[in-house]
Amino acid sequence: MVGLRERKKQRTRRALIEAALRLFSEKGYEETTLAEIAAAAEVSTRTFFSYFAGKEDVLFYDSEQQIERALAYLAAPAPGQTPADLLRDFIEDTLSTSDDGRESWSEQSTLRLELIMREPPLQARALHLLFDSQLRLAAALSAAFPGRLDRVEAAAAVGSLIGAVKLAVMTTLIDGLPVEQARDAARRAADVAVHGLPR
Amino acid sequence: MVGLRERKKQRTRRALIEAALRLFSEKGYEETTLAEIAAAAEVSTRTFFSYFAGKEDVLFYDSEQQIERALAYLAAPAPGQTPADLLRDFIEDTLSTSDDGRESWSEQSTLRLELIMREPPLQARALHLLFDSQLRLAAALSAAFPGRLDRVEAAAAVGSLIGAVKLAVMTTLIDGLPVEQARDAARRAADVAVHGLPR
DNA sequence: ATGCAAAATTTCAATGCATGAAATTCGTTT
DNA sequence: AAACGAATTTCATGCATTGAAATTTTGCAT
Numbered sequence: 001m002v003g004l005r006e007r008k009k010q011r012t013r014r015a016l017i018e019a020a021l022r023l024f025s026e027k028g029y030e031e032t033t034l035a036e037i038a039a040a041a042e043v044s045t046r047t048f049f050s051y052f053a054g055k056e057d058v059l060f061y062d063s064e065q066q067i068e069r070a071l072a073y074l075a076a077p078a079p080g081q082t083p084a085d086l087l088r089d090f091i092e093d094t095l096s097t098s099d100d101g102r103e104s105w106s107e108q109s110t111l112r113l114e115l116i117m118r119e120p121p122l123q124a125r126a127l128h129l130l131f132d133s134q135l136r137l138a139a140a141l142s143a144a145f146p147g148r149l150d151r152v153e154a155a156a157a158v159g160s161l162i163g164a165v166k167l168a169v170m171t172t173l174i175d176g177l178p179v180e181q182a183r184d185a186a187r188r189a190a191d192v193a194v195h196g197l198p199r
Numbered sequence: 200m201v202g203l204r205e206r207k208k209q210r211t212r213r214a215l216i217e218a219a220l221r222l223f224s225e226k227g228y229e230e231t232t233l234a235e236i237a238a239a240a241e242v243s244t245r246t247f248f249s250y251f252a253g254k255e256d257v258l259f260y261d262s263e264q265q266i267e268r269a270l271a272y273l274a275a276p277a278p279g280q281t282p283a284d285l286l287r288d289f290i291e292d293t294l295s296t297s298d299d300g301r302e303s304w305s306e307q308s309t310l311r312l313e314l315i316m317r318e319p320p321l322q323a324r325a326l327h328l329l330f331d332s333q334l335r336l337a338a339a340l341s342a343a344f345p346g347r348l349d350r351v352e353a354a355a356a357v358g359s360l361i362g363a364v365k366l367a368v369m370t371t372l373i374d375g376l377p378v379e380q381a382r383d384a385a386r387r388a389a390d391v392a393v394h395g396l397p398r
Numbered sequence: 399a400t401g402c403a404a405a406a407t408t409t410c411a412a413t414g415c416a417t418g419a420a421a422t423t424c425g426t427t428t
Numbered sequence: 429a430a431a432c433g434a435a436t437t438t439c440a441t442g443c444a445t446t447g448a449a450a451t452t453t454t455g456c457a458t
Contacts, residue, residue, distance in 0.1 A: 005425055005434075015257055033414065044437050046417090055415070078330045084396040101315040119328065128323035134366055135373070149397060155370040156388035157396045163362015164355040167333055171354040174334070189355035196395035197283040198348060204405075204454060232443065243408050253443070395437090 013051050015041035023138040025111050056125040059112055067133045070094075074140045083141065083149055087161050091190045095183055105118050112119075117173060130166070134158050140142045162187040212250050212260070219257040224310050228318040234318035258311055266332045269293075273339045282340065282348055283393050286360050290389045294382055296353040316372060329365070333357050363392040 019040035023032040032056055038045045052058045073093065077086045116122040133156075142154035149157070169188035172182045192198065211223035222231040233254055237244045251257045254357040259269035272292065274283045334354075341353035348356070371381045391397065 003426070008425090011437085034416090035414085045415095046438080049416070050435075082398050084398055087396060094255065123330070124323040124327035127326040128319065131322075131326055131366075131369075135369065138366060138370065145277065151370055151374070152367050152384045152387055152456055153391065153397055155366040155384075156391035158391045159366030159388065160359045160363035160396070163365070164359035166362070167330075167337060167354040167358025168351050171337065171350055172331075175350070185351045185354075188351055192352065192355035193359045193392070194396050197286060197359070197393050198352055199281050199283055202455070209453090210417080234443085244444095246407055248445070249406075321436090344400085 004157065011107075012041065012043060012047075016043070016048060016051055019062050021108060021111060021115075024059075024115055027190040029115060029122065032076055045168065056122055056142075059123065060120060060129060061113065062135070063129050067136065070133070071140050074137055075144050082124055083145055083154075083157055086141075086144075087157060088190060088194055091117050091165060095186055111172075130162070134162055161190060161193040168192075200250050211240065211242060211246075213241070215247060215250055216257055216260050216353070220307060220314075223258075223314055228314060228321065235337060245312060255321055258314065258321060262328050264334065269332070269336055270339050274343050282344055282353075283354055284386065285340075287345075287389060287393055290360065290364060290385065294385055302311055312372075316369075329361070333361055336361075346356060360389060360392040363388040367391075 016037060020032075020037045023036055027031075034048055035045050037058070038048050041048075048058075049082045052061075070090070073090050073175060074086065077083075081089075086094045099126040116126050138151070138158040141158055142149050144199050145154075168185040172185045208350070215236060219231075221235045222235055222239060225231075233247055234244050237247050247257075251260075269289070272289050273285065276282075287308075315325050337350070337357040339356040340357055341348050341350050344353075364385045367384040368381045371384045
């Protein structure tokens with residue numbers, strides 16, 4: 001499993017991701033072609049598609065792992081923990097994990113977020129991935145509370161929480177506010193979702 | 200404004216929409232080309248793009264009007280009405296408006312929904328449009344309760360409500376349940392968003 | 399009615415994403 | 429080192445999208 005072949009594939013994958021991120025940032029998303037990305041990673045254009053399904057997907061290379069992490073979290077409530085508790089903890093956990101110390105990672109992560117926010121096709125792709133993941137999370141939540149949360153309630157709960165956080169965070173980012181404010185907004189939004197709308 | 204020119208444009212627009220919907224349903228979304236749609240509407244392929252921004256957009260021809268209707272609704276709360284009341288009424292109003300009696304409309308509407316649910320690029324486009332509209336709705340809601348709902352709270356409220364309804368409805372539709380059940384799910388989801396998560 | 403100007407459409411050409419199939423190179427296995 | 433399979437490249441093609449120039453259609457003034 002750790003033969004040369006595997007290592008080479010991982011290196012190519014990395015090269016494609018980094019070339020794409022760099023070129024997108026330098027010259028813009030639309031303006032960089034797949035041919036340029038492939039050339040920068042020293043593979044043929046065709047090979048790009050054996051690593052990623054399309055031009056947009058190269059920026060979402062880690063979405064599946066993130067989803068699985070979230071699924072694992074929701075699948076294992078502590079004894080006595082209510083759905084509301086679990087979901088609130090989940091948000092808190094996600095927010096604290098996101099300020100992961102590493103320098104270079106955080107910078108790439110910021111670049112990527114800016115790109116996704118700026119480019120409509122990337123935004124659409126991100127929303128679609130997020131939506132699909134919510135369906136899976138809802139199923140997991142319902143399964144984690146058998147007999148207590150039916151599929152519709154679980155879907156409503158997950159949709160409400162993520163919908164609130166998503167829109168609140170995006171609102172602060174559009175206003176150009178810094179990441180800490182976005183984090184605050186996320187917490188306030190989670191409160192709204194957990195406790196109900198302001199009266 | 201109601202000259203021959205305008206009427207002709209509207210007719211062409213309709214022809215494109217109907218041709219697209221028919222062909223998409225008959226042969227599938229990917230399988231029908233813009234050239235075929237244009238031919239069926241008796242215009243050149245290039246002309247398609249002076250009516251719609253892209254292949255996907257032809258199915259979302261009425262999104263702007265729907266958004267404006269929603270914006271108008273949220274901009275004018277009755278005296279004494281709380282944000283929660285207003286949002287709940289908004290959902291209820293939307294649900295009852297949606298079973299608009301007309302036969303042919305409802306059929307086209309169903310076809311369109313099925314297409315959007317089945318085709319990933321259409322789903323992504325729909326989610327993106329919905330997201331943008333939520334940003335506008337949140338701004339309107341915040342403006343409708345000046346001093347009472349800041350931008351973040353309004354965003355959280357709108358995101359929570361629409362997020363809950365969206366995911367709950369989609370869950371029922373994926374399960375193949377009929378529209379009435381989807382309506383019920385929407386109401387239950389709205390309750391979850393308005394009152395908070397199940398405890 | 400006739401002709402002019404603006405608006406809309408068509409024609410033409412080019413680019414880039416995406417995909418299938420055949421040919422080739424490369425890593426692994428024996 | 430030969431054979432096998434996986435990965436890559438090459439080649440060919442379809443389709444969406446866009447710009448620019450040429451042409452047609454429409455509204456309007458004379």
